[in-house]
Amino acid sequence: MVGITSYGAYIPWYRMNRKLIFEQLGWFNPANAAHARGEKAVANYDEDAITMAVAAALDCLQQRDRNCIDGLFFASTSMPFAERQNAVIASDGLDCKAGVRTADFSGSTRAGTTALLAALDSANDETSIMICAGENRQAKPGSAQEHTYGDGAAAFLVGSADIIAEFKGSYSVSHDFIDYRRTSTERFLHTWEERWIREEGYSKIIPEAVNGLAKKYNMNVAEFSKIIIACPVTGALNGIAKRIGATPEQLQDTMIASVGDTGSAMPLMLFVAALEEAKPGDKIMVVSYGSGSDALYFEITDKIKTAGKGKKGITGHLADRNDINVYGKYLVYRNLLPLEIGIRGEEIAPTAMSTLGRDGKGITALIGSRCKACGTPQYPKQRVCVNPDCGAIDEMDDYRFSDKIGTLTAFTGDHLAFSWDPPQIYGLVDFEEGGRILLDLTDCSLESVSVGMPVRMSFRRKYADPDRGYYGYFWKAVPAKS
Amino acid sequence: MAKGIKNEVAIIGMGCTRFGELWDKSASDLIIEAFQEAVADAGIEKKDIDAAWFATCFDEVNVGKSALALPKTLKLPFLPVTRVENFCASGTESFRGACYAVASGACDIALAFGAEKLKDTGYGGLPDFGNLLGSQNRAIFANITAPGGFAMMATAYFNKYGLSAEEGKRALAHISSKSHHNGTLSPKAHLRVEVPIERIMKAPIIAWPLGLFDCCGVSDGAACAIVCRASEAKKYRKDPIYVKALQIAATSGEEMAHQKWDGTWVMPTYEAGRRSYEEAGVSNPREEISMMEVHDCFSITELAVYEDLQISPRGKAVEDIEAGFFDLDGTIPCQTDGGLKCFGHPIGASGLRMIYEVYKQLQGKADKRQIKNPKLGLTHNLGGFPCMSVVSVGIFGNEL
Numbered sequence: 001m002v003g004i005t006s007y008g009a010y011i012p013w014y015r016m017n018r019k020l021i022f023e024q025l026g027w028f029n030p031a032n033a034a035h036a037r038g039e040k041a042v043a044n045y046d047e048d049a050i051t052m053a054v055a056a057a058l059d060c061l062q063q064r065d066r067n068c069i070d071g072l073f074f075a076s077t078s079m080p081f082a083e084r085q086n087a088v089i090a091s092d093g094l095d096c097k098a099g100v101r102t103a104d105f106s107g108s109t110r111a112g113t114t115a116l117l118a119a120l121d122s123a124n125d126e127t128s129i130m131i132c133a134g135e136n137r138q139a140k141p142g143s144a145q146e147h148t149y150g151d152g153a154a155a156f157l158v159g160s161a162d163i164i165a166e167f168k169g170s171y172s173v174s175h176d177f178i179d180y181r182r183t184s185t186e187r188f189l190h191t192w193e194e195r196w197i198r199e200e201g202y203s204k205i206i207p208e209a210v211n212g213l214a215k216k217y218n219m220n221v222a223e224f225s226k227i228i229i230a231c232p233v234t235g236a237l238n239g240i241a242k243r244i245g246a247t248p249e250q251l252q253d254t255m256i257a258s259v260g261d262t263g264s265a266m267p268l269m270l271f272v273a274a275l276e277e278a279k280p281g282d283k284i285m286v287v288s289y290g291s292g293s294d295a296l297y298f299e300i301t302d303k304i305k306t307a308g309k310g311k312k313g314i315t316g317h318l319a320d321r322n323d324i325n326v327y328g329k330y331l332v333y334r335n336l337l338p339l340e341i342g343i344r345g346e347e348i349a350p351t352a353m354s355t356l357g358r359d360g361k362g363i364t365a366l367i368g369s370r371c372k373a374c375g376t377p378q379y380p381k382q383r384v385c386v387n388p389d390c391g392a393i394d395e396m397d398d399y400r401f402s403d404k405i406g407t408l409t410a411f412t413g414d415h416l417a418f419s420w421d422p423p424q425i426y427g428l429v430d431f432e433e434g435g436r437i438l439l440d441l442t443d444c445s446l447e448s449v450s451v452g453m454p455v456r457m458s459f460r461r462k463y464a465d466p467d468r469g470y471y472g473y474f475w476k477a478v479p480a481k482s
Numbered sequence: 483m484a485k486g487i488k489n490e491v492a493i494i495g496m497g498c499t500r501f502g503e504l505w506d507k508s509a510s511d512l513i514i515e516a517f518q519e520a521v522a523d524a525g526i527e528k529k530d531i532d533a534a535w536f537a538t539c540f541d542e543v544n545v546g547k548s549a550l551a552l553p554k555t556l557k558l559p560f561l562p563v564t565r566v567e568n569f570c571a572s573g574t575e576s577f578r579g580a581c582y583a584v585a586s587g588a589c590d591i592a593l594a595f596g597a598e599k600l601k602d603t604g605y606g607g608l609p610d611f612g613n614l615l616g617s618q619n620r621a622i623f624a625n626i627t628a629p630g631g632f633a634m635m636a637t638a639y640f641n642k643y644g645l646s647a648e649e650g651k652r653a654l655a656h657i658s659s660k661s662h663h664n665g666t667l668s669p670k671a672h673l674r675v676e677v678p679i680e681r682i683m684k685a686p687i688i689a690w691p692l693g694l695f696d697c698c699g700v701s702d703g704a705a706c707a708i709v710c711r712a713s714e715a716k717k718y719r720k721d722p723i724y725v726k727a728l729q730i731a732a733t734s735g736e737e738m739a740h741q742k743w744d745g746t747w748v749m750p751t752y753e754a755g756r757r758s759y760e761e762a763g764v765s766n767p768r769e770e771i772s773m774m775e776v777h778d779c780f781s782i783t784e785l786a787v788y789e790d791l792q793i794s795p796r797g798k799a800v801e802d803i804e805a806g807f808f809d810l811d812g813t814i815p816c817q818t819d820g821g822l823k824c825f826g827h828p829i830g831a832s833g834l835r836m837i838y839e840v841y842k843q844l845q846g847k848a849d850k851r852q853i854k855n856p857k858l859g860l861t862h863n864l865g866g867f868p869c870m871s872v873v874s875v876g877i878f879g880n881e882l
Binding site: 342348349352378423424426437440 | 603604605606607610612613617618619620621622623624625626627628629630633634635636637638641686687688689690691692734735736738739740741742744745869
């Protein structure tokens with residue numbers, strides 16, 4: 001028996017009211033008024049599909065030993081790298097063990113559930129898989145997708161011990177239904193007429209998978225407590241519900257009004273939201289869409305009662321928000337507007353891959369040293385202890401800072417430094433259990449920062465060097481909210 | 483402690499260009515200008531020089547790597563010339579090389595040079611720090627600039643001593659306003675305009691809590707010194723200036739990675755100062771030092787220096803500042819030529835520019851900004867950030 005043993009989610013701090021988009025570009029395409037309702041989650045300038053997946057995976061892990069992860073599967077249609085595996089960046093960020101099996105799943109918004117199915121297929125008594133999905137999709141200004149797309153991530157630990165949602169089975173259909181398409185060199189997708197996609201796509205393919213699952217396991221749709229349908233078109237969803245015979249109470253809210261269409265992460269984020277309210281014995285169906293559809297069937301166990309402990313999850317992230325109230329800021333963060341960044345901003349020092357190779361997880365997992373002689377944690381890794389009263393040589397153990405809490409000893413908001421979110425805030429972070437690192441801060445305003453403020457670590461893009469095909473990943477400090 | 487070089491070395495000539503945004507001058511132009519003044523001042527010729535040290539920091543936008551810009555520009559006759567670089571403390575490094583050379587007897591006359599052409603970057607502030615600490619820098623070092631690196635010391639200092647932003651900024655503004663006044667009396671200074679405290683406090687923020695006038699000028703310029711053994715100095719001039727102490731202290735890395743340091747002071751400044759007082763035989767600096775030229779790259783740096791050099795007690799610098807202790811007519815005038823703040827800060831030249839002002843003051847040749855009867859002048863040259871620095875302190879006197 002395998003199933004979900006833990007869950008986690010991530011929604012970026014920034015939210016944008018869709019009216020902001022419509023106010024700017026509604027003149028060109030008045031039909032977008034239909035999409036200009038509610039708000040969407042918007043990744044910060046230093047976030048992408050990988051960083052958000054890592055955040056969701058950390059929410060999922062909590063205090064668990066990372067050595068329990070035998071595989072890490074990552075799903076996204078907005079992967080930062082076409083070559084250089086994205087999943088291994090996430091597994092390194094999470095400080096997974098050396099023997100971890102990693103894989104990327106992409107190609108359609110169905111990739112999230114496909115990765116989950118692959119994880120469920122791989123998991124057994126000896127093997128646990130972390131499966132995470134993150135999306136940070138770009139949409140053309142003025143398009144319907146610019147309104148509907150949102151950013152976010154979800155993660156599940158899949159295994160056989162202490163299952164909270166037992167995997168009972170699945171049914172998949174695959175169709176080369178060309179509703180949305182994008183070649184490997186394109187930033188934006190092409191679509192066909194919305195009405196055709198709604199009627200011939202969502203409204204036929206999703207019921208095919210749902211009915212196929214019910215038939216395969218000899219069940220009635222009415223037996224499911226919750227049916228999660230990752231259909232971002234609200235109008236189509238109501239028709240689908242009628243077609244499969246589901247009541248409004250059975251349907252999981254799609255969070256289109258609060259988060260948006262998070263692509264391959266959407267069915268998984270909705271699944272997390274459902275698990276946050278699930279009760280033992282509940283039967284849950286998770287249905288994705290994209291070049292076909294996957295329908296998965298889970299049954300909730302007694303373990304669900306304590307499963308949410310310590311997690312921020314969907315509920316916690318929804319409550320922790322900050323408005324992007326300038327459309328231009330959103331355009332810049334999504335790289336849709338060629339901003340005058342100044343000569344200082346244009347100066348990007350090259351990255352030495354061999355340095356990264358040598359420093360390895362010291363950078364991606366924020367691994368420093370802890371002196372065996374005096375116990376002082378220190379970063380970056382040292383061979384000679386930095387404690388002035390110690391100075392021991394080669395007495396070091398590896399020490400992970402990424403899961404530690406610190407406080408700010410000094411800080412500033414720097415307007416001279418080039419930043420996509422000026423002023424660049426940074427400070428000296430003193431960790432509760434020892435050690436100090438000078439770190440950038442993110443997801444906060446200068447006004448909210450003070451000496452003594454507690455911070456936690458967040459995996460982010462430290463810099464982008466797109467002309468050389470590189471994004472540098474590192475950790476930043478964010479306010480630690482209780 | 484080692485015997486040191488007190489009274490072993492004398493300065494017999496110095497030169498310093500006007501500092502500023504010298505769009506029409508190259509680094510070579512600046513080098514020639516400072517050199518001509520110094521050899522004329524010393525009354526020597528190029529052929530009398532035995533060796534030279536050349537300080538320059540940002541080679542990317544300046545004269546390139548190595549020492550060769552100096553001998554190639556001045557056509558020095560195959561002399562031993564060494565480039566030194568230690569961030570913003572580079573100028574004092576070149577001076578130290580020259581002093582040690584004559585003190586050891588290896589040379590009779592040595593030249594210490596510093597030059598920096600900073601204003602060819604196309605933007606304000608120092609050149610970008612993307613590779614400042616080597617290839618690992620890009621991957622892990624915070625997105626830090628000079629004003630931000632020092633501004634962190636201000637937030638920590640204000641917090642430790644319970645100063646509101648208003649109170650802290652007012653004390654810092656006094657420091658900058660004083661230097662602006664002194665700059666108006668300094669013909670070669672970059673910024674020569676009075677700026678009142680209220681205007682300084684209201685200036686646009688560069689790195690919180692530091693505003694525009696809390697930051698020094700970013701300038702082009704060059705300065706140099708000619709030194710010989712103290713025993714020979716009177717052969718060249720009647721008023722040589724003697725080196726009483728010359729010390730340098732570099733961080734061990736402790737401030738950046740260990741929690742002991744509280745971020746409100748600069749450890750190497752304290753250490754270099756302490757060793758300098760010991761070398762010079764100064765037991766009570768507040769009573770014995772006549773004047774100071776310190777590394778006021780930012781107003782908060784100058785405030786911390788007052789305490790780190792044991793002039794003001796810990797946490798009491800604000801009281802001294804507001805009492806006018808460091809003003810031109812105060813007890814220990816500081817930045818009599820305007821300092822980095824207003825004379826300007828061409829990195830490699832700054833350490834030598836400080837010595838230039840002390841030299842002129844001790845000779846009684848500082849014109850309108852001349853202080854009364856100075857005996858001992860101190861220079862303080864800081865490279866890096868408070869959390870990671872290298873600091874030189876020099877003490878100079880006009881009597882053996």
